[in-house]
Amino acid sequence: MPVARTPAPTGPLPRIVVLGAGFAGHTAAKALLRKLKGRARVIVIDQLDHFLYLPLLPEVAVGTLEPRRVAVPLARSLKGAEIVLGEVTTIDVENRSVSWRDPEGGAGTQAYDHLVIAAGSVNKLLPVPGVAAYAHGFRGLPEALYLRDHMIRQIELAATAADPAERASRCTFVVVGAGYTGTEVAAQAASFTAELAKAHPRLRDTPVRWLLLDLAPRVLPELDERLSRTADRVLRERGVEVRTGQSVEEALPTCVRLTTGEEVPTHTLIWCVGVRPDPLVEDMGLPTDRGRLVVGTDLSVPGHPEILACGDVAAVPDVTRPGSVTAMTAQHATRQGTLAARNVAAALGVGSPRSYEHHDLGFVVELGGTDAAANPLGIPLSGFPAAAVTRGYHLLSMPGNRIRVAADWLLDAVVGRQAVQLGVVRGVHVPLETVPHDVS
Numbered sequence: 495m496p497v498a499r500t501p502a503p504t505g506p507l508p509r510i511v512v513l514g515a516g517f518a519g520h521t522a523a524k525a526l527l528r529k530l531k532g533r534a535r536v537i538v539i540d541q542l543d544h545f546l547y548l549p550l551l552p553e554v555a556v557g558t559l560e561p562r563r564v565a566v567p568l569a570r571s572l573k574g575a576e577i578v579l580g581e582v583t584t585i586d587v588e589n590r591s592v593s594w595r596d597p598e599g600g601a602g603t604q605a606y607d608h609l610v611i612a613a614g615s616v617n618k619l620l621p622v623p624g625v626a627a628y629a630h631g632f633r634g635l636p637e638a639l640y641l642r643d644h645m646i647r648q649i650e651l652a653a654t655a656a657d658p659a660e661r662a663s664r665c666t667f668v669v670v671g672a673g674y675t676g677t678e679v680a681a682q683a684a685s686f687t688a689e690l691a692k693a694h695p696r697l698r699d700t701p702v703r704w705l706l707l708d709l710a711p712r713v714l715p716e717l718d719e720r721l722s723r724t725a726d727r728v729l730r731e732r733g734v735e736v737r738t739g740q741s742v743e744e745a746l747p748t749c750v751r752l753t754t755g756e757e758v759p760t761h762t763l764i765w766c767v768g769v770r771p772d773p774l775v776e777d778m779g780l781p782t783d784r785g786r787l788v789v790g791t792d793l794s795v796p797g798h799p800e801i802l803a804c805g806d807v808a809a810v811p812d813v814t815r816p817g818s819v820t821a822m823t824a825q826h827a828t829r830q831g832t833l834a835a836r837n838v839a840a841a842l843g844v845g846s847p848r849s850y851e852h853h854d855l856g857f858v859v860e861l862g863g864t865d866a867a868a869n870p871l872g873i874p875l876s877g878f879p880a881a882a883v884t885r886g887y888h889l890l891s892m893p894g895n896r897i898r899v900a901a902d903w904l905l906d907a908v909v910g911r912q913a914v915q916l917g918v919v920r921g922v923h924v925p926l927e928t929v930p931h932d933v934s
Contacts, residue, residue, distance in 0.1 A: 508534040510838055511592055511606040512575075513582055513774075515540040515568055516548075517824045518805030519612030520893065521831030522838075527574045529839040537604060539578040539594055543568055546634060547892050549824065550899070552678040552860065554638040555645075556686035557911040559902045561635050566894035578604070582613065585778050587798060608800050608838050611787065612831065615769035615806035615822060617926060624745030629765040631926045632675055640919040641679075641764065645687055647915055648761055649702075653694035663759035665691065665702045668750055669766055670742050672708035673716065674859060676766030677725050680706040682862035684732040690913055704734045705758065707741050714867075716821070717857055724867040724876040725859055765926055769822065771807045783809035783819065791849035793834050802837060804830035813851045826852065828891075858884040 512523045515538050523538050530536070544565040553559040568577050580594035580602065591605045617631045630644075631637055645667070652664035667687065669680045684704045691697045706713065706729060713729065713736060714722045729736055737752075742763070744751040749759045771785040780795055781788040786809035787795065793810060795801040804810070805827035809819040820826045829852050840847040858868040858880070866880035868887075875883060885903065889896050 508607040508842055509605060510534050510536050510608045510610065511604055512536065512538045512610045512612060513540075513585075513592065514612035514614050514805070514807075515542065515545055515572075516612065516614045516805065517827035518614070518831035518834070519610065520545045520568075520571070521828050522610050522612060522804065522834045523572050523575050524893070525832050525835030526838060527572065529835060529844055530842065532574070533844070534842060536572075536575040537578060537606075538568065538572060538575050539580055539582055539592065539604070540568070541579070541581050541597075543577065543579055545571060545893055547888075547895075548633075549674075549860070549891075550888060551632065551635070551638050552675070552682045553862075554635065555632075555641045555679065556682045556862070557642060557913060558682075558862070558906045559899060561639060563895050563899045563902055565635065566892070571893050578602070582774060585609070585611070585774070587778055587780065587801070590800070606800075608841065609802070610834050610838065611775065611801065611803040611807060612805045612827070612834075613772040613774050613807045615771055616773070617765070618768045618770045619926065620767060622742055622744065625742065625763070625765060626926050628745040628747060629670070629763040629926050630921065630924055631765050632679060633769075636919045636924050639916065640921060640924050641683075643915045643917060643919065644762065644921070645683060646690060646913055649687060649690040649694065649697070650915075652700065653696050658700070659759065661697065661700045662703075663748060664761055665697065665700050666705070666758060666760040667703070667762040667764070668705045668707065668742070668758060668760050669764045670707050671766035671768060672706050672710060672713040672736070672738070673766065673768060674714070676706060676708070676764075677713050677729070678860055678862075679764060679766060680704055680734050681725070681729055681732060681865070682860075684729070684734050685862055686913075688733070693913075702733070704732075705737055706734050707737045707752070709739060709741050709753075711738055713738070714859065717859075718869055718874065720874040721857065721859060721867040721869055724874075724880070725861065728861045728865045728867075769806065771822075775803070775807055786819065791851075792837055792847055793830060793850060794837070799841070802834045804834045810850055813849070814853050820850075820852075824891075825854065825857075858887050860884050860888075 547564040580596040584593045593603045648664040652661045655661045687702045775787045787803040793802040806822040812820045837847045856870040864878045866884040868875045868880040868883045
């Protein structure tokens with residue numbers, strides 16, 4: 495296994511640059527700080543000043559959690575690291591440096607001795623007419639806050655509309671993509687909007703309608719069929735119309751045309767089709783596999799042992815499934831971040847390197863309330879046991895804010911949630927094609 499070893503520092507400290515502070519990058523930086531204990535400079539570059547715990551974003555959108563609960567400040571969670579706020583623009587492999595642009599237009603360059611690329615993924619856009627103009631993604635806090643305001647606004651506007659057709663269209667919500675995000679958003683938001691509508695007597699005879707569309711034959715197609723059946727049952731019980739084998743053919747200002755030819759009047763199109771690797775690595779001049787940087791089982795780039803990549807942006811060989819690469823999941827990203835830190839530390843004379851091997855420990859899908867689908871260690875669970883396991887898993891996985899999250903869950907169970915528009919994010923501020931990416 496090629497490892498670029500360097501002697502213990504006697505002069506300037508080695509510079510380790512970590513690109514991204516999502517699941518992979520944050521884990522790698524934290525482990526490097528712990529392992530090296532001041533023997534190297536750990537420099538983290540990210541567009542955000544916080545780690546965003548994406549799995550709980552749907553709960554922000556429906557008002558169960560306050561936004562700051564899922565945002566852990568990097569200055570607190572990565573004490574000892576140098577945090578650079580900016581978007582990486584270029585990686586100069588030959589000169590071993592990275593350049594970035596900060597939020598106010600400034601620019602900077604940082605040389606590195608070791609580089610950990612954890613640039614994550616961005617929205618996957620399909621060539622569907624009107625989607626970029628009329629759909630909204632769900633990848634960060636701005637999108638969650640926008641969707642929360644938007645859902646409340648549509649229900650309130652429907653309650654004051656004189657035209658029954660307008661009331662019906664404003665009470666119709668369409669989600670495209672029945673993977674993790676789309677399923678969780680549809681399940682939790684359907685309950686949320688039904689709750690909102692009860693406060694408006696004029697909507698008593700106007701049903702709140704949710705459609706979940708996917709070309710796949712079932713919801714959660716990437717998971718065990720038992721989890722899929724559980725999620726499907728909960729969705730249908732909440733009134734969600736699960737439409738498999740179909741999607742959106744065209745998006746218009748006040749309706750969507752489905753691939754079946756049906757036109758659905760709506761003012762809400764939520765795009766949860768999936769993600770693709772951050773295009774940053776495509777300009778490095780290094781081999782990629784479907785947009786992901788090719789690496790070995792030690793996470794290093796062939797021919798460049800000083801560069802390691804992990805998470806969504808890396809095509810890591812999956813030794814548990816020969817011939818394939820690891821899936822783009824938080825579970826893999828977190829464990830790869832840990833290994834990246836171990837192998838960089840080994841290159842600096844601390845510990846020994848290893849190869850990546852991980853068997854999935856199961857998955858959890860939060861459906862809101864006392865409903866969830868989970869299969870910890872392969873044991874299928876549903877209902878309250880699954881909800882307990884799911885929330886326990888999230889609390890253990892978060893690098894901070896655990897007490898605050900648990901307190902919000904308790905308050906939601908006891909006094910319910912408030913439904914008010916905050917107006918802090920407008921639709922023009924979260925266009926689908928330029929939403930901030932998840933640096934995992």
